[in-house]
Amino acid sequence: MINYNTLPDYAARKVIINELCKCFKSIRHYFVGESICKREIDVLQIGNTKNTVLFCGGFHGMEYLTVLALLKYAEECALALKNEDEPLSNALKIRGVTIVPCVNPDGVEIAINGSCAALNFKELVEKVCTNTKYWQANAAGVDINHNFDAGWCELRQKEIELGINGPSPTRFGGKTPHSEPETKALVKLCGSINFERAIAFHSQGREIYFSYGEHTPRLCSVLAQRFADVSGYKAAQPEDIATGGGFKDWVIDKLHKPALTVEIGLGKNPLPLSDFENEYKIVRKILTEATLL
Template identity: 35%
Template sequence: MEICVRSGDTIEYYSHLFTIPFELILDSNPSQIQTSLNASEMINIPGFLVKPYIIKEGETISKIATSRKLSTDAILLLNQDYRAEEIKVGDTILLPMRITKPYFQTKSPCDSKKLGEYITRLKKVYPFINVFTVGTSVLGSPIQEIRIGKGKKIVHMNASFHANEWITTMVLMSLVNNYLLSLTNGSPIRGEKSIQQYQDVQLSIVPMVNPDGVDLVLNGPPSLHHDEVINMNEGSNDFVHWKANIRGVDLNRQFPANWEKVKNSNKHTNSPAPRDFPGSFSLSEPEAIAMAELAKNNFFDRLLAFHTQGKEFYWGYEGHEPNEAEEIAKEIERVSGYQAIRYVDSHAGYKDWYIQEFKRPGFTLEFGWGINPLPLSQFAEILKIAEKIFIVALTY
């Protein structure tokens, strides 16, 4: 919500007026570094939208404010052309509307277009978040990162490395949306005060690593690559089980952590396919390159990769994991009920490479149970587990 500053107003006053933490307002206005504002300049107030309202018989500004649990001055601030005593029946005024429910809908799958629209909407309502394009897919779709918080500790989470695991994007975006609601409404997440986490932790979120693959699974093949992907899919028009990117490369088999073992393994195909092909060489795909560069440029303190399925998670890689990883794994296992598995016969994944490269805690989380893609009927249960793990990742 954008407001016009009056003479004498301060960010501290707006924080009190709208019950929004001071630092969230400050971070929503990065070009405004002083707390003493200039009259007539525009300031963003996060967590609110502006709604037109027509005055009804018997209503006053005071009565409207009381009924909506607002300060009278919060309404007057948005209607500076009016005097409170001059407002009459039929006049249209503007009301600040606090956002208390999630924007992100979970009733239908989310492709890359919907995701982009949701991120744009979140950025408008919560301008203290930062959104970066960290790379582009084979077909040119942006791979976006959402940044929240200002702490020294950086926690990274990603989803939809695999196309038919698109439900993980919905889980991760729901976590983000709920976190933002918690920040602006002062409500705890599972007993934890989120504003403290905002101050202590910088959260890095890549909600859809493989936008082309997700779009292929949900919407079918793009016209320019129709014949190519049909051939890779053995002539079938059914892409529901497709894991790879649009070029038939498994993005979570692309990283230089014993990539050669994967390439030479009988478990994987030797040519582009719906799943398991690790590419002709490591980091051959733009999506994998983008994620590798993101990690190199930010040196995350810990990493969580959202996958499905199995109700378990993996947290080690060939002895490169630090001692603290075991403690975090025990806590994740305790709160989630998922089995903690230290080592598996798997290589070249993002978590594997991250642990090998940076010697920091990394976790591959296998949410839910069944055959991918998991049905949306599992979403609520998965989200409950993910919320618990989310808190551990930020606080432990």
């Protein structure tokens, strides 16, 4: 029995992933890169690796329930394959899943374990942040979900208007697009696998964002509506500062593939661990739909 009732810091994730790989030979585990503090970025693949749905979580430090949700879903998929549980097992044989449970390992580590987790960037973190519990960026104070090359300049302008000119716990998009190793790792992954659609997980709000500009594929709104129907989440348009620079935006704008952002949970970040079980019951419906449809 794998224990998901734990804050998913680096050590806890290693335990869960090792356990998953031990239990399920069908899981392919590798690293797509390292964070700025040299923490490995895990990739888990289950089912057909030639054609997949891409799920990513842990973009933002204090949104670590997304990490747990993706790890637990990896187990569900592996279990379905092992037990030949239809329809998920059949679907996975045709189109598998690629899961990046934690895009921003340093950010999650800082939000859970404090500034010491930032290693060489400890001083920087302490300088710009009074309470690391609310940390969102990577260890260098760059918000990974503002660092992608999609409307980056316009977003940077909005950040400046909000007074964000340098490293910050949240919303600083970096000096150039794709400047951060975590962003580069995800871009590299997207170039190395064949994926049909990407779903990025954040918290909170129980909302689904599904559009970015003129290249938004029609399937985005179809998927968003379907996810909303099964989960009770709301399909929504992002606020101004939450548009551009994100992973979903980049996938739509540059790769012209369907991509959505799902905001799990309801309340205030960081969502308490005690919310996980109930939230997972809802979010697994979205994950399953995203895999089956």
